[in-house]
Amino acid sequence: MAAKKILMLVGDFVEDYEVMVPFQMLLMVGHNVSAVCPGKKAGEKVATAIHDFEGHQTYSEKPGHNFQLNATFDEIDATTFDALVIPGGRAPEYLRLNDKVLAIVQHFAExxxxxxxxxxGPQILAAAGVLKGKTVCPYPACGPEVVIGGGTSLPPSDTFDNAHVDGNLVTGPAWPAHPAWIRAFLEVLGTKIEA
Known part of the structure; x- marks a missing residue:
C-alpha cells in the first residue's frame, strides 16, 4: 500500500473524538496526515469540545483536549493531497465562511x-456547493443544509454508528460511527488491512 497524503481541516471547538481518533488511526495505518486550521501555524493548537448524547434534545458539550496542528494552513497546496477529512463539532459552522476552505473543498470534489x-462536517460541503446529487449521512441537525445544498440526507441509525459512501464521499453522523466511517474511508482510499 502506498501511503496517501491526507489533509484534515480543523478549527477551534472541533469535536474531540472526531479529530483525535481519525488523525491517529490514519497515521497508524501509514498515511501522512496534515492537520491545518485557518489563521494558525504548525505547532499551534485548537481547542476541542466533547459532544455526548445523554438523553437531552441535543448533544451536550464539554471541554476536550487541545489538538496540536502539524501543518500551516497558509502554506498548503490542496493539489498535492490525495484525500480530505473534515471532522465535525462547532468548527465547521465558522470554517465554511472562509473562502480558501471552500476552494480547497471544491478542488477535492472536482x-x-x-x-x-x-x-x-457536511456544513462545509454544503457551503462549498459540492453536494448536488450526493447522498450524505450527516448529523441530523445538518440534514436541512444538505438538502438545501442539493443533496439527499440519510437518517443515522438509532445508535449513530452508520456510515454512507457515495462515490468519493464518505459520511457519518457522529463519532459513534468511527468504526464504519473510517473503515469505509480506508476502502475508498484503497488501503488494505489484513488480519
Missing amino acids: ADKPIAAICH
Missing part, C-alpha cells in the same frame, strides 16, 4: 478525490 466528513 478532482474526485476521497473526502470523509463526519457530523457537522
